[in-house]
Amino acid sequence: MMLTPRTAFAPAQRFDRDTVSAQAHRVRNAENVAAILDAVNVPVFVLNRYRQVVHANEPFYALIGVDDPQSVQGLRQGEAFGCIGVQLAKPTGGCGTGSACRTCEAIRAVLNAQAHGKDERQCAFRLTRGNAMNAQFRATRVDIGGEIFVICALVDIRDSLWQRDVQTSFLHDILNIAGAIQTSSEALPQFNGAQQKDYINLIQSACDTLVNEIKSYRIMLQAEDGSLQPEVHTVRSLGFLQSMVQIVNGHRAGQDRSLVIAPDSEDANLDTDRGLLSRVLVNLIKNALEASDPGMTVTARTDVKDGWVTFSVHNMTVIPEQVAHRIFARFFSTKGSGRGIGTYSARLLTEQYLGGSIAFTTEPDAGTTFTVSYPARPAAANRSV
Incomplete structure (x- = not known):
C-alpha cells in the first residue's frame, strides 16, 4: 500500500x-x-x-x-x-x-x-x-x-435538464417578450403622433430582443452538438466592449447599479465571431450586475499583451467556496432551476469555438473578476467579410 x-x-x-x-x-x-x-x-x-x-x-x-x-x-x-x-x-x-x-x-x-x-x-x-x-x-x-x-x-440526464431549461428559462423569457409585444400592439390604436411612435419603437425593440433570444438558444444547441461554425470578423476590442456595456445598461440587471469601463482600458484589433463574443461578454456582465447589491459598481476593461486580447469584468461580491468550485458546471446556478447556463456557455463558447480561455478570481477584499482571453489573430479562422 x-x-x-x-x-x-x-x-x-x-x-x-x-x-x-x-x-x-x-x-x-x-x-x-x-x-x-x-x-x-x-x-x-x-x-x-x-x-x-x-x-x-x-x-x-x-x-x-x-x-x-x-x-x-x-x-x-x-x-x-x-x-x-x-x-x-x-x-x-x-x-x-x-x-x-x-x-x-x-x-x-x-x-x-x-x-x-x-x-x-x-x-x-x-x-x-x-x-x-x-x-x-x-x-x-x-x-x-x-x-x-x-x-x-x-x-x-443532459436531455432532461435541457428540457427543464427550455421550460423554465427560455420559454419563460420569450413569453414575457411576446406578452410585451402583444400588450403594446393592442394599445397602439389608442394613440397617435409622438405617443404612437414611442409604442412602435417599443414593439420594434421587443421584436429584436425576441429574435436575439431565439438565436441565442439555437447557438447553444449547435455549440452542444458540435455543429456551430464561427464566422470571423475583425473588431476593435474597446469599441466592442463599449457596445456590450450599452446593451446591458438597458437590461433590468443594471437597475440601481453602475456599469463602467476602466479608463485605462487598451484597444486592439481582434479577429473573432462577433455574435459569440457578444454572448460571452453580455453573460459575464449581467452575472456581475445580478450578483451586486444596489449601489455597487461593476467595472469592465480590455487589455492587450503578447498578441492576446483580454476582457475582464469585476464586482465587489465574493463567491462562496462551495459555489466557486462549481461555477462553470453545466446547469449549476445560485438563481434557481433553469438558470445555470450563463458561465457554462461562456466557457463553452470561449474554449471550444473562440480559441480562448476563461478564468476567475474571488477574494474577500478584492471581490470577483472574470477574465476571458483570446488570440488577436487565431491560427485558423473561418473568416467572413
Whole structure:
C-alpha cells in the first residue's frame, strides 16, 4: 500500500497495482457480476475501498474514450473521467482529495454508499477535454469474496435538464417578450403622433430582443452538438466592449447599479465571431450586475499583451467556496432551476469555438473578476467579410 498523501476531503490512500489487479480478478470472476455489468447499456464501474476503478463495462470505456481497460485500472473515477478538479488536487492525493472535491456529488455518493449501503444523486462534471457531463449517479455497496466494493452507475440526464431549461428559462423569457409585444400592439390604436411612435419603437425593440433570444438558444444547441461554425470578423476590442456595456445598461440587471469601463482600458484589433463574443461578454456582465447589491459598481476593461486580447469584468461580491468550485458546471446556478447556463456557455463558447480561455478570481477584499482571453489573430479562422 502506498504512503498516505495529504487530503482536503476524502481519504487519499491507494492500493498498489498488484492489489488492484488481484481485486479486478476477483470481481471479474465473481458469480454473475461481470455478466450483469456487460448486460447493462449505461456506464457502470466498480470501485475498491479507496475509490479506485477495478472493473467496468464497455459503455464506461466508451464514455471516457479508452480502448485498453488496463489503462484505467487503479485510477479514481475523476481521474478516469478527466475531471478538471483532479488538476486542482494534484498537490495532494488525486481525485477526492482537493478542496474542489468537497462539492463533488459523485464522491459524496460513493462515500455515503460505503457508509450506509447506497446513495443516488445528480452530478455535474467539468472535464479537461472541454465538455461537461450531467448524470444521475447511483452508488451501491457490495461484498465480493469478503471484500467491500462500490458499484457505480451513470445515467445521462443532459436531455432532461435541457428540457427543464427550455421550460423554465427560455420559454419563460420569450413569453414575457411576446406578452410585451402583444400588450403594446393592442394599445397602439389608442394613440397617435409622438405617443404612437414611442409604442412602435417599443414593439420594434421587443421584436429584436425576441429574435436575439431565439438565436441565442439555437447557438447553444449547435455549440452542444458540435455543429456551430464561427464566422470571423475583425473588431476593435474597446469599441466592442463599449457596445456590450450599452446593451446591458438597458437590461433590468443594471437597475440601481453602475456599469463602467476602466479608463485605462487598451484597444486592439481582434479577429473573432462577433455574435459569440457578444454572448460571452453580455453573460459575464449581467452575472456581475445580478450578483451586486444596489449601489455597487461593476467595472469592465480590455487589455492587450503578447498578441492576446483580454476582457475582464469585476464586482465587489465574493463567491462562496462551495459555489466557486462549481461555477462553470453545466446547469449549476445560485438563481434557481433553469438558470445555470450563463458561465457554462461562456466557457463553452470561449474554449471550444473562440480559441480562448476563461478564468476567475474571488477574494474577500478584492471581490470577483472574470477574465476571458483570446488570440488577436487565431491560427485558423473561418473568416467572413
